[in-house]
Amino acid sequence: MKKTVFEVHDLTVAYGKKPVLWGVDFSIPEGSLVAVVGPNGAGKSTLLKTAFGLLKPLSGWAKFFDKNYSDVRNKIAYVPQRESVDWDFPATVFDVVLMGRYGHLGWIKRPKKSDHKKAMEALEKVSMVEFKDRHISDLSGGQQQRVFLARALCQEADLYFLDEPFAGVDIVTEKAIFKLLKDLKNDGKTVVVVHHDIQTVEEYFDWLVLLNVRLVASGPLKSTLTKENLNAAYGGRLDILSKAQELFANK
Numbered sequence: 001m002k003k004t005v006f007e008v009h010d011l012t013v014a015y016g017k018k019p020v021l022w023g024v025d026f027s028i029p030e031g032s033l034v035a036v037v038g039p040n041g042a043g044k045s046t047l048l049k050t051a052f053g054l055l056k057p058l059s060g061w062a063k064f065f066d067k068n069y070s071d072v073r074n075k076i077a078y079v080p081q082r083e084s085v086d087w088d089f090p091a092t093v094f095d096v097v098l099m100g101r102y103g104h105l106g107w108i109k110r111p112k113k114s115d116h117k118k119a120m121e122a123l124e125k126v127s128m129v130e131f132k133d134r135h136i137s138d139l140s141g142g143q144q145q146r147v148f149l150a151r152a153l154c155q156e157a158d159l160y161f162l163d164e165p166f167a168g169v170d171i172v173t174e175k176a177i178f179k180l181l182k183d184l185k186n187d188g189k190t191v192v193v194v195h196h197d198i199q200t201v202e203e204y205f206d207w208l209v210l211l212n213v214r215l216v217a218s219g220p221l222k223s224t225l226t227k228e229n230l231n232a233a234y235g236g237r238l239d240i241l242s243k244a245q246e247l248f249a250n251k
Helices: 044-051 069-075 093-105 113-125 141-155 171-186 198-204 227-234 238-249
Strands: 004-015 018-029 033-037 059-064 076-079 159-163 190-194 207-212 214-220
Touching (some): 004 044, 033 044, 033 171, 044 190, 093 141, 141 159, 207 227
Parallel strands (some): 033 190
Antiparallel strands (some): 004 059
8 A cells, every 4th residue: 555645634724714725634645646626716726835834724734754844845846836936036047946956955055066967957857958047037938837847856856746837838848747747656756736627637647636625536536537526626617517528528
């Protein structure tokens, strides 16, 4: 039986008096490629921010490798939504990727040749070596997403979290990112992705967490990606259910 690497218990979060997550419980096994899916306002990004201690829950907890985030943060990599990043920060592509090594350096230490080498290897994996001296604000949205993925790869983590990594990128970049995520899984890593496109869930992932404030379902894709669960999560929205019908019609 695979060990649990990410677990949430009775997690409740509210903005003011409005609950965003309510009594959420689930666990993720090692080596999974996980989609966190749900409608806008379902609490998907809030789930990650709370797990990392950026938001304080009303109740419950999140643990990684059966420990608090602060105790194992070097084993965890996080790629935030592109919209939440200050792209005017004065840094080159290489600088940003090298930041992924800082957790390995400790206080005051400077990056070594080996750290620079790993940063270049990460840039090669995302096909961004030729942009290494470019300022991050000068990149396209897809290129920026590749850079932050390279930073996560450079960290050499065991557990990866990505918040909407495919948002605003072209299909070529999306396929390239997914290949890297699949390679991570094949190397025994665990990848958790906040995702918005129901039509690609079955193609890209093997585990599903379906949210709409409360947990609708969590588990292997075959048992969780059902019409009933999608209807419960999306409340009968015609656009998403029509996509679901297309999805199941092709099975």
